[in-house]
Amino acid sequence: DAGVTQSPTHLIKTRGQQVTLRCSPKSGHDTVSWYQQALGQGPQFIFQYYEEEERQRGNFPDRFSGHQFPNYSSELNVNALLLGDSALYLCASSQQGVGATGELFFGEGSRLTVL
Amino acid sequence: KNQVEQSPQSLIILEGKNCTLQCNYTVSPFSNLRWYKQDTGRGPVSLTIMTFSENTKSNGRYTATLDADTKQSSLHITASQLSDSASYICVVSAKTSYDKVIFGPGTSLSVIP
Numbered sequence: 001d002a003g004v005t006q007s008p009t010h011l012i013k014t015r016g017q018q019v020t021l022r023c024s025p026k027s028g029h030d031t032v033s034w035y036q037q038a039l040g041q042g043p044q045f046i047f048q049y050y051e052e053e054e055r056q057r058g059n060f061p062d063r064f065s066g067h068q069f070p071n072y073s074s075e076l077n078v079n080a081l082l083l084g085d086s087a088l089y090l091c092a093s094s095q096q097g098v099g100a101t102g103e104l105f106f107g108e109g110s111r112l113t114v115l
Numbered sequence: 116k117n118q119v120e121q122s123p124q125s126l127i128i129l130e131g132k133n134c135t136l137q138c139n140y141t142v143s144p145f146s147n148l149r150w151y152k153q154d155t156g157r158g159p160v161s162l163t164i165m166t167f168s169e170n171t172k173s174n175g176r177y178t179a180t181l182d183a184d185t186k187q188s189s190l191h192i193t194a195s196q197l198s199d200s201a202s203y204i205c206v207v208s209a210k211t212s213y214d215k216v217i218f219g220p221g222t223s224l225s226v227i228p
Contacts (some may be wrong), residue, residue, distance in 0.1 A: 004158070033216070042220045043159070056215065087218055090158055102208060103149065104216065106158035 002027065004093050004107035012113045013081050021076040021110045025093030031055075032074040033104065034066060035090040043090055049074050050096060080113075086114045116182070117142045119207050119219035129227045132195055136222045137144035138188040138205030150179050150190045153202045162203075164188070195226045 006026045013019050025032050032049045045058035049068035068074045072093075078085055085111035088111050092104040119140045128134050140148070144224055145151040147166045151159035163172045165188070171180050176199075178191045205219040 030159065035218075036216070042218045045216065045218070060205070089161075103161060103164055104206070106151075106159045106160070109156070 003107050004091055006089075006091050006110050008108035008110055009099045009108065010111045011114075012115060015083060016075065017032050017081050017114075018079045019081060019112060021078075021089050021091075023075065023076070023091030023093075023107060023110075024073045025091075026105045029067055029093035029095045029105070030072050031070065031094045031096050032068060033092045033094070035092065036060070036073070037083075037088045037090055037109070039087075046076070081114045083114050086112060088112075117207075117209055117215070117217050119205055119217050119224040121203075121205050121222050122222070125223040125225070128195055130195060130197055130226050130228050133191065133193045134224065135196060136190045136203050136205075136224070138190070138194075138207075138219055139175045140188070140205070140207045140219075141215070142186075142202045142207040142209050142217055144210045145186075146178075146208040147184060148181055148188050148208075149206045150188075151176070151206060153204060154224060155201070159204055164205050175197060192224075197226050197228065200224060 007022045033048040034046040037043045046060050048056040052068045065077045065078045088109040090109045091107045122137045148165045150162040153159040164175050176193045181188045194212045202221040204221040208216050209215040
């Protein structure tokens, strides 16, 4: 049973470019959440997708957008990259519904460096 | 305002010693509290999850406690090992129409020989 998988693991971009990060949730999970974690900080919530719709959103600008596909996988897109977007981007999956604990399972993250 | 605070910010202990990490929260209405371990550059891994009715839960050398009245939790690590060196994050969920998850800033633990 594969856990949460993210790709790519590392990438380097320059300011102004655009990036797409991908996430496949744990088998049986239907909800995907994205987090940004700067070095030495706790994860900051970007947004959550459920049933292919953005259900919650943190305090991130519209440059951050996402998508969830019918197979529950998800993408995070960041436009017009800034130096401050350099961080570890974490994807977490969970299961909603009666009886579900909503426990988050995290991927290993995508390390983005903006030069 | 929903908030999660952790203390200490960082901690250094000798291998074999015990330690306790603290988490205070002001999240309402409370759903559950989780402790995660995050190795540097890796994704967080769940250690324990506790609901309102649970006041202690163990996972090997890790024991978490929860006092829902005072809104405090602790994570006790016994007989520490070098591999325990990591960031420990307290995460509290609010029971809304969907789980709203609030992360603490984490405690950085270093276990030295």
